Amino acid sequence: MLIAGVALLACFGLVAYGILDTDDQPKQQAVPTPTAEVTYEVTGTGTVEISYLARGEAGAATVERGVRLPWTKSVQMPLGKAPSVAITLDGKGGQASCTLAIRDKHVQRATAVGAFGRATCTGDAQVEKG
Template sequence: MDDNTQESATPSLFRRANRSALIVSGVVLAICAGLVTYGVLGTGGSDSRPERRAPTASVTYEVSGRGTADITFQARNEAGQATVVKAAALPWRKTVDVPLGQAPTVSITLGENGGQARCTLTIRGRYVQSATASGTFGRATCTGALPTTPATAS
């Protein structure tokens, strides 16, 4: 009978050891999940680097007329890429920030119905240029220049 007693005690020890290993594994898994969540969500604290933004100037693009026109303009994009608005209803107006050193530009193209439309460009509230497009697929472009450094208060 002594042999039977030892056999029944041995599985009990293994069960306790398995439970302990499961508990320890669960705690380690919970800690790892917490660290991953912390890393994904971030702290939003002061140790994160602030986003560098290029200085900009306020630019207003305006297209007057009737009907529609395709309008291409530059907005806040340091690479200088343009934004295109297809078949925009006229009159149309948009104020955006353009990075200093870029040349703000607005171009209009009339459709096959033609007509007449006028683009106007203002930088920091000051009129810079206007141009008129007329006729079938008529085109006009207004462009200006921005300084490479921010304006100082006067």
């Protein structure tokens, strides 16, 4: 009975400590990472494989295969990261162009031509100077 009483008292003590925690230190909150809107666009003829970066992938590329054109994707990218989109035409060839815009401002355009033609558009999502 004595052991049960001590255990119960210890439980109450832990609960009271959790409720009455008087730590004068402010709780640290996660600071959100500033981002910029990035728009990837692929136009042209043929079927392509598209590889692009987006915030949620922690730097890994997202790959979409067998894409019929046109194709557009808008994502949020952390500032200081380099957004990119790469396209590869299939064996039947064709012609496709990728474009990259950051905050609705055109950054780069590249064109792929022919069987397994490739093109890559990259940019830099920087803090706006103003």
